[in-house]
Amino acid sequence: MTAQFFAPVASPQDPRDAFADRHIGPSAADRDRMLAAIGYASADALIEDAVPAAIRTDRPLDLPPALSEPAALERLREIAARNRVLTSMIGLGYHGTHTPGVILRNVLENPGWYTAYTPYQPEISQGRLEALLNFQTVVGDLTGLPVANASMLDEGTAAAEAMTLAHRASRRKEPGAFLVDADALPQTIEVIRTRAVPLGIEIVTADLSGGLPDGDFFGVLVQYPGASGAVRDLAPLSAQAHERGAKVVVAADLLALTLLRPPGESGADIAVGSSQRFGVPYGFGGPHAGFMAVGEGLQRQLPGRLVGVSVDAAGAPAYRLALQTREQHIRREKATSNICTAQVLLAVMAGMYAVYHGPEGLAAIARRTHTRAAELAEGLRRGGVRVVHGAFFDTVLAEVPGRAAEVLAAARDRRVNLRPVDADHVAVACDETTTPQHVTAVLEAFGVDASPVGEAAEAFPAALRRESPYLTHPVFSAHRSETAMLRYLRRLQDKDIALDRSMIPLGSCTMKLNATTEMEPVTWPEFADLHPFAPLDQAAGYLELIGELEAALAEITGYAAVSLQPNAGSQGELAGLLAIRGYHASRGEEHRNVCLIPSSAHGTNAASAVMAGMKVVVVACDDAGNVDVADLHAKIGEHGARLAAIMVTYPSTHGVFEESITEVCKAVHDAGGQVYVDGANLNALVGLARPGEFGSDVSHLNLHKTFCIPHGGGGPGVGPVGVREHLAPFLPGHPLRAEAGPAGGTAVGPISAAPWGSAGILPISWAYIALMGPDGLRAATEGAIIGANYLAARLAPHYPILYTGRNGLVAHECIADLRKITKETGVTAEDVAKRLIDYGFHAPTLSFPVAGTLMIEPTESEDLAELDRFAEAMIEIRREIERVADGSYDRADNPLRNAPHTAAALLAEDWKHSYGREEAAYPLPALREGKYWPPVRRIDQAFGDRNLVCSCPPPEAFED
Template identity: 90%
Template sequence: MTAQFFAPVAAPQHPRAAFADRHIGPSPADRDRMLAAIGYSGTEALIDDAVPAAIRTGRPLDLPPALSETAALDRLRELAARNTVLTSMIGLGYHGTITPGVIMRNVLENPGWYTAYTPYQPEISQGRLEALLNFQTAVADLTGLPVANASMLDEGTAAAEAMALAHRASRRKEPGRFLVDADALPQTIEVVRTRAVPLGIEVVVADVSGGLPDGDFFGVLVQYPGASGAVRDLAPLSARAHERGATVVVAADLLALTLLRPPGESGADIAVGSAQRFGVPYGFGGPHAGYMAVGDDLRRQLPGRLVGVSVDADGATAYRLALQTREQHIRREKATSNICTAQVLLAVMASMYAVYHGPEGLAAIAQRAHRRAAEIADGLRRGGVEIVHGSFFDTVLARVPGRAAEVVAAARERGINLRADGPDRVAIACDETTTPEHAAAVLQAFGVDAGAPGDIADVLPDDLRRESPYLTHPVFHAHRSETAMLRYLRRLQDKDIALDRSMIPLGSCTMKLNATAEMEPITWPEFANVHPFAPLDQAAGYVELIGELEANLAEITGYAKVSVQPNAGSQGELAGLLAIRGYHASRGEEHRDVCLIPSSAHGTNAASAVMAGMRVVVVKCDDGGNVDLDDLDAKIGRHGDRLAAIMVTYPSTHGVFEESITQVCDAVHAAGGQVYVDGANLNALVGLARPGEFGSDVSHLNLHKTFCIPHGGGGPGVGPIGVREHLAPFLPNHPLRAEAGPSDTGVGPISAAPWGSAGILPISWAYIAMMGPDGLRAATEGAIIGANYLAARLAPHYPILYTGRNGLVAHECIADLRKITKETGVTAEDVAKRLIDYGFHAPTLSFPVAGTLMIEPTESEDLAELDRFCDAMIEIRREIQRVADGGHDRDDNPLKNAPHTAAQLISDAWKHPYTREEGAYPLPALREGKYWPPVRRIDQAYGDRNLVCSCPPPEEFED
């Protein structure tokens, strides 16, 4: 039969074909119904009444018209095509790796994993918590240290945090000196220096291969293997450091640790590094999961997030975030770190890479990389080229007097990037992707014809070979086939609630749509496989994309310049405060060190100010949740000559547009201070107001909130900063990329990579391009409409704690349960757990006010989903009333026992005074698609009293 081909017929134009209409949930008709429920006949009238005129911008967004999804992807393909993907053998902490397809498709490209939120509600986060526990276990096993956290932002940041931890462990009051090995990664050295300056710590860089220099040091950082590839015995150095009272920090390559003696067996107190080469692409520098592991004596000082093991109400094993008092939203100015996030999605990928390959597979990968390096070294030696180090793992350092540039250029002609280490040496880093053909091409670039390699023995020192076992837990042995791995990933995913299952109404967290079209480009090889230190002409597409994104963000915020380097919101805060610090210093006003912070502010604000070397002074808020202007004036009067800055979240953390923001800015400027507006809630301003116009000098922007980069279970994030012209000279820069910031006046690098987590910037570029100026404003209006609609529906049932002008809220609202709790004993936590039975992630619990729920719907949720959530909250209020009326027992009721598991419902041991149906199906609609939590309510205190932070054998918890 002859095949027939038909001419394509143009598809009819869908009434909601524009991307903005797909991003914004409610239809025009639904929006009108929502407005009517709030009491308005039109959007503009609501916006005029909600948003103070004093902050409204006088001009529309000057951005290109919106592109369709197809056109935006075509433009991104053009940019991607301008990147040249060569085989990178540069090293410096970034290595080629192969992401197993089952992990690529079912984790990185799977909204069940990338749209999940931080596991603050552990009962609906058991899947990702288990994956993170696997990560911690792998890191602890490989480093030989018993406790590892759930990832850091990158290796450089982890090293800086280790320096601060070492200083705390020393119990010294004076800043002191921190010694860094000259063979550490250059970007790590500079990130450590950046972080040391505001803390007054002196960083000493020295060659420690021959021993420690004279002087007193509270800590020592060494690289293992070194940046030059050298493998040295760390035990003698550790012993000498301990004799002198210093803490030993080892920045270690996890893959190398499958073959080399782990740092913990060589005397290390802390190990840091990156898990990038465990299946996470280059991404032009990130995002990648850093790690930190410590000895038992430091476990309760470990920064960042730590997943621990506890029990639920039935005594069953359950996972949760451990030692939560370290969370920066809680400790504020008493925090010892400003890290409040983790690279969860990337840590999950790395952990699954270890699960998939197991200890034998990882060792085989390490052996292949080492063999390639040994073959190259042998060939070069036989060709008359001197090899600098006799012992190395995967990086060969060759001496070629005066020929380094020539060799690197010859290799590039053969499709390979090598690294010149000055004019006389060339480094060649091998990895999982290095083939014999690559090795042959490298030899050719050196002008060596070594012939076929013979029997090549590895060159690891016998006394440094690893003998201790690792990854012994069954999870690292049970999923060898792709079928088994696929099912394991699905089993974990099904335990969790992410945006692919229901809305996540977290106040202050902006869980909006992460569109597939935005996500698609990040796995294209032209974006994923570019080394951050490849020659810049090979990253022309990246450079153009970054430039366009920075310019668009500057236009949106009203600032003169934007830097995308900070790879988390907390790091953006730090970068912004360091810019302020640098500005004051340039004017001879180094003494300005007081940072005013309203009591309602995000907890990271105070922590970042401390990390920036500032003294925090808290400004009160009035009964309406606004900055108390009288207290502000008093604090300025008391500290005016030392005032460095004020940090204000706008709209406020209380969910209102404060009328007095311009007065606050004017008062601080009059006293010589700078204004930092926390951009966490920028999604309520885009297109309506610009911080750079209404009085702010600097803001960080959470691209993982307002600009659609997904949370990924708690990371990746991007926290770029925008600054006015006078602060631009003090933006972050980078030692290996002059183009990444102001080289002479910059404050130094904030992250290890020049442009931070560049690999996910195409997401925000695509969002802005497809929304266009009108769509971006419509999204902001939609967020404000949604929040006020929710407040209007819930107000008859739960008091709304704070409102602004005309009784309106901004993009979120706070439901106050304190009176309800006093009258009935039902707490905000009970409501949060009961929402799980209704299939919802809870709103933000007890922040910024204890005993409340902060609710943010986002513009992406359609009216049906908003109503479904409101129906659940209203039905829960009826359940609370039954407790108040005596219809439910005060201590044994569906709220106190929530959430309910399937196992609990089918058990013969059911003895509660309410029915199973009341527990499991409080609304009829739940019968259509019921989410079953895998565990009952988790005992948080038990987990902290019995700290277990690596995979335990299940039988340990049978009792």
């Protein structure tokens, strides 16, 4: 099988310079010491006792030997060279843009930004939260709507979420259908259809240029400007929709909104779109930050994440995630969305693009873009070519009867891609990068006079010209020079804890090394600057890389086919469940709609099942945290005839290799159901076991976890879905790229807007697999299991470890149980999490999956010194808890309850605490070197939810 992967194979790496030894933190001698502390003489002996024999694979990974870092980069250069980057004037929601160098170097290529975790611990996330608040302010100001979220996965999924939001907001017994503008982006229309089918929502597509058609609608989506480039007045359409009780969703172009009347001023209830053209490269489709903004009354139904302003313990303004943070984990099957991530890194880039250019700069870019389009239209008209729309912003639709293919070919000869609409029409989209030379080349391709046309008139009605101000907050005028921008970015970065500062011991979402060699190709122009709908003969390198990565992931997981389209784990879950739904329907068993989900499962599992049109039935867990097999059989007995699937996470969400997994799979299969194994914890299986071999039918994989794509402060992510052969025909397809999905017309429809999802970051995972090779991948898995068991062994004398498997071992993570400690001392798991900040650590996962606990996952990338530093911090905190217990510390006034401690608090003249300043700041001597100072004290979450502020507060709010 090796011929399928990374062929032709470059020279394997010299054993003396093995990349795996750089990725895996502990040395061989350190691993021996860790194993001895656990009570084992070898890794093989530990694996034998920890991993059930029933799931272990009997064949090693059939992958080529590991490449050296230079060889891997050389191979990627060869692949990249097979891509041909032309000037793309295709549009369809993707546009050329210039990434300011200061943002490219100091955000996208900076591990201080791209290795940060989701800001669930806001005290050590103030920098990225401020950056996200900037993004929300940009979106809110430009759309003219009061509340925007911290980004969506892409424009298509944002539109689909808007549809379900409008559906929920409809209070009519019979809400009717969802009406979609025929001039909406074609990929958006199809993503909406994919989402609507399992929910039983009817989609009606119609030409809305003349108003609403007859019918009963709960919502209307209109594109502004349209996919054809047309700019229409939205106000009459909005008024008609509101008269008929429908919500109005506008899919808008942020750059156009600097010149055009914003949707909120034309009656829109919801605005969605993409911020890609604000400095984020094409990346063959992603990752890009989608957005959503809503009007009054809808903010508490807004899906995804929302950054808000609150106050800390000293009353100072502080940022945190507001309202429905991780609501899908809390509400499960009652959740309104399964989205638990965002595109934070890309939203930060887009927000900083606006900070750097300011309102005047953005307007100038928009005017230049519009001028190029107007010049192009005038040149075409002068040459006798009909321009279909008189009002447009950046896209010109030209009528060329029977000549479309000829024009497209002539343009490609001039290294320009245009968009074929049909045999008689060609669309041309201008953008920030369009020059007069590009306009000349396009006019030549149409066969008309290409001499300059002079100043072209504005090509949209004066009545639609924007009059309202935007981006008036000082942050959008204070950092215009590169020096100021550089220092602003550094100031925000310094407020945060990311992986470049210390380990992030979060259970459930591994934060492992994102090696520089893996990251480097992302910004190569051959990968970054390719439009997702460019002709595929220009993307030969991407197709090769995608094919090799899909084949490698199939080999690692034991599945027959893999789709890389889902651009988050939540979307991979949905894709897998839709494949199951499609399979049952193909067999005439549409009635199978029950999804069994263990009580310990990730909350996204239940939310995804509901989105896939399934009914969730919860299966209990036993006292050891395993699936209660007796309850499973009882639920199968009750629902067997309607059983569609079971969703299980393996190893379990409790961090245990459950012994009963093969029995669980067999019981479900015997009842006619399918088995979905959540791949969130695949990093504990790679090289040891394959889900596709031990009973699973489908899994999503977190490339942002197991395969080293960075978390980026809460995105990007990729959630590919792998399936056994019988489910392969039901993987996602795409309306503009048949090659992206299964043949035969059986695909379930697109999950993401782009054919291959966030293709721009796939080189990271390709490089990780190539650099590690089969032996390195298995060693990484062993390292994760060794590290988790080492920390469990070190912490067990001080904190009870809640769940263990066979022989008292854990898998790749362990849960420290503080519930008894809390009952005896009043010190909570949250107190420990906040006190860890004073020790320079990001907290483990707090109160998930069990309230009052900390879930700890060390990853294989952390060396022994860092593991010990974390263990010593936790042990010292336990000693502080003992001082609370014995009365040495006051229960209400102690370093844990008051943590974290800012420099300002420690320097205050009126220090009134019963413990010393030094105890607060330097609980361990090593902290005197490289101390991290939190920018705020503990944040009052409830205050922020009662007083919702989700855009940049005025500067006076931060005055002392």
